[in-house]
Amino acid sequence: MHHSALIPSSASRLPPIHLNRPTRSQDYNISLSFQLGISSNTFTLYLSCRSTSLSICWASVTENIAIEAQNLNYSFPTRQGKFVPILKDCSLRIPSGQLWMLLGPNGCGKSTLLKILAGLLNPTNGTVLVKRPKSFVFQNPDHQQVVMPTVEADVAFGLGKFNLTCDEVRSRVSKALDAVGMFNYMQRPVQTLSGGQKQRVAIAGALAEACKVLLLDELTTFLDESDQVGVIKAVKNSLQNSGEVTALWVTHRLEELEYADGAIYMEDGRVVTHGDAASILDFIKAKQSSYSDQINS
Numbered sequence: 271m272h273h274s275a276l277i278p279s280s281a282s283r284l285p286p287i288h289l290n291r292p293t294r295s296q297d298y299n300i301s302l303s304f305q306l307g308i309s310s311n312t313f314t315l316y317l318s319c320r321s322t323s324l325s326i327c328w329a330s331v332t333e334n335i336a337i338e339a340q341n342l343n344y345s346f347p348t349r350q351g352k353f354v355p356i357l358k359d360c361s362l363r364i365p366s367g368q369l370w371m372l373l374g375p376n377g378c379g380k381s382t383l384l385k386i387l388a389g390l391l392n393p394t395n396g397t398v399l400v401k402r403p404k405s406f407v408f409q410n411p412d413h414q415q416v417v418m419p420t421v422e423a424d425v426a427f428g429l430g431k432f433n434l435t436c437d438e439v440r441s442r443v444s445k446a447l448d449a450v451g452m453f454n455y456m457q458r459p460v461q462t463l464s465g466g467q468k469q470r471v472a473i474a475g476a477l478a479e480a481c482k483v484l485l486l487d488e489l490t491t492f493l494d495e496s497d498q499v500g501v502i503k504a505v506k507n508s509l510q511n512s513g514e515v516t517a518l519w520v521t522h523r524l525e526e527l528e529y530a531d532g533a534i535y536m537e538d539g540r541v542v543t544h545g546d547a548a549s550i551l552d553f554i555k556a557k558q559s560s561y562s563d564q565i566n567s
């Protein structure tokens with residue numbers, strides 16, 4: 271892979287710095303990224319090394335990109351000491367304030383990619399930039415962050431790490447529960463909620479912590495249709511209210527694409543295509559119909 275693939279075209283490139291030739295004879299690439307909290311902007315330092323020269327450039331990651339991955343690879347180590355490739359050269363870009371979906375057949379690597387974006391797994395190589403704070407919400411509502419006796423206490427629980435007054439905590443909890451349509455459930459014991467309501471409370475917890483990116487792993491898998499629609503509308507509503515929260519939603523359900531701004535379609539560890547939701551829906555439908563034609567012929 272040529273080093274220029276790692277460098278955004280908008281980057282202002284500095285003159286190359288020449289280094290001694292590496293001891294190994296083949297060309298190789300290095301890409302490193304740093305997130306610096308300089309005012310409201312995020313800056314990335316890209317280092318690209320090819321054989322005898324190292325070129326360095328600063329790229330300002332524009333405010334309107336919330337999630338960016340470049341040439342991500344991930345392999346699982348086996349007990350025999352071998353590596354099984356799971357993600358292969360995945361690149362994607364998601365603008366701020368949008369709801370994107372991640373789709374693909376079972377085992378294609380969606381959850382693995384989401385966990386890398388969440389920082390729960392480290393990629394074997396490649397770069398990842400995700401705006402912070404970011405929150406990962408799990409698939410099964412009974413296995414996740416919901417731990418306190420009432421809905422209000424549960425959402426307030428995560429705010430303990432901030433130095434907030436009681437009024438600030440109350441205000442954040444109310445706003446977050448309102449955004450997901452759970453304001454009237456504030457005093458309900460968590461265990462009396464439906465699966466979808468628990469998911470909405472978990473999302474409210476992330477919103478109360480002022481998260482900028484929500485990473486949502488197949489939230490609707492165990493939900494019935496009305497809970498499913500309730501959760502997805504809650505996410506959409508939260509994004510619209512804040513204007514700056516971005517969500518990436520892993521799903522198998524094509525009908526959920528109607529709520530999305532954009533989507534990524536994966537197969538066998540690769541990002542096959544990504545773009546606006548309508549185009550991805552057309553792409554998947556065309557694939558499905560050519561598959562049925564093959565079966566019926």
Ligand SMILES: Nc1ncnc2c1ncn2[C@@H]1O[C@H](COP(=O)(O)OP(=O)(O)OP(=O)(O)O)[C@@H](O)[C@H]1O
Pocket residue numbers: 346356374375376377378379380381382383
């Ligand atoms: N801990 C692990 N060790 C070894 N292989 C794993 C591990 N976790 C996942 N895999 C493999 O990695 C591949 C991708 O898994 P992943 O869960 O990311 O896929 P997915 O697209 O989310 O699947 P699904 O839609 O079924 O949830 C699969 O082949 C899976 O078997």
